[in-house]
Amino acid sequence: xxxxxxxxxxxxxxxxxxxxxxxxxxxxxxxxxxxxxxxxxxxxxxxxxxxxxxxxxxxxxxxxxxxxxxxxxxxxxxxxxxxxxxxxxxxxxxxxxxxxxxxxxxxxxxxxxxxxxxxxxxxxxxxxxxxxxxxxxxxxxxxxxxxxxxxxxxxxxxxxxxxxxxxxxxxxxxxxxxxxxxxxxxx
Numbered sequence: 001x002x003x004x005x006x007x008x009x010x011x012x013x014x015x016x017x018x019x020x021x022x023x024x025x026x027x028x029x030x031x032x033x034x035x036x037x038x039x040x041x042x043x044x045x046x047x048x049x050x051x052x053x054x055x056x057x058x059x060x061x062x063x064x065x066x067x068x069x070x071x072x073x074x075x076x077x078x079x080x081x082x083x084x085x086x087x088x089x090x091x092x093x094x095x096x097x098x099x100x101x102x103x104x105x106x107x108x109x110x111x112x113x114x115x116x117x118x119x120x121x122x123x124x125x126x127x128x129x130x131x132x133x134x135x136x137x138x139x140x141x142x143x144x145x146x147x148x149x150x151x152x153x154x155x156x157x158x159x160x161x162x163x164x165x166x167x168x169x170x171x172x173x174x175x176x177x178x179x180x181x182x183x184x185x186x187x
Contacts, residue, residue: 006030007044011066014044020063020154061153062160095121096130096152101167104134104145122146130155 010026027037041064045057054072057064068076088096095118098110111118125131134147153160 001030003040003043006032006040007047010040010044014057014064014066017065020061020065020150022063026064058157059159060157061150065154089121091116091118091121092125095125096148099125099131099146100148100152100161100164103147104137105147106137106143106145108143110146 009030013026013029014021023034023037023041026032026041027034030037030040032040041057048056054068055066056069057066091114094114095110098113099105102109102113107118107122110122122131126133129149129151131146131152132149133144135145136142137145148161152158158164
């Protein structure tokens with residue numbers, strides 16, 4: 001099988017897959033080694049970039065996926081504005097950040113950090129499959145434990161949790177924002 005045909009097959013597989021495709025699956029389909037499959041995906045990525053196409057291949061959630069270039073996102077939002085719905089609220093983003101950094105974590109622990117009730121936010125995040133119930137905590141009442149899902153990684157374009165900024169830098173940015181607001185009188 002020619003290299004060009006292999007790339008076309010990979011492109012088609014990535015195009016129709018809603019989930020990230022693991023390197024091992026590509027290798028299996030084309031009867032290649034994992035390294036050969038990785039090289040093939042990298043060639044496809046370069047071919048798309050060199051051709052100036054609106055699509056790209058990116059590594060996410062332990063696999064590869066095809067998606068659009070970030071710079072054309074505003075035009076896609078405009079074209080599909082009725083279909084694009086449900087951006088995450090600030091409350092949902094707060095809860096997601098807590099789950100991502102503290103997982104596994106209970107609802108009570110999330111609420112103690114946020115300072116407000118969070119059961120509805122957690123229900124919505126569960127429905128969107130951005131978090132999951134990963135077990136129960138030992139102790140009184142055996143509360144549910146929440147963790148992030150591969151869909152969380154996909155939603156934020158992360159390869160893994162290692163791609164999250166270190167918590168110290170996030171806390172430092174928050175402190176700097178508070179100082180700026182108090183100096184400018186916005187607080």
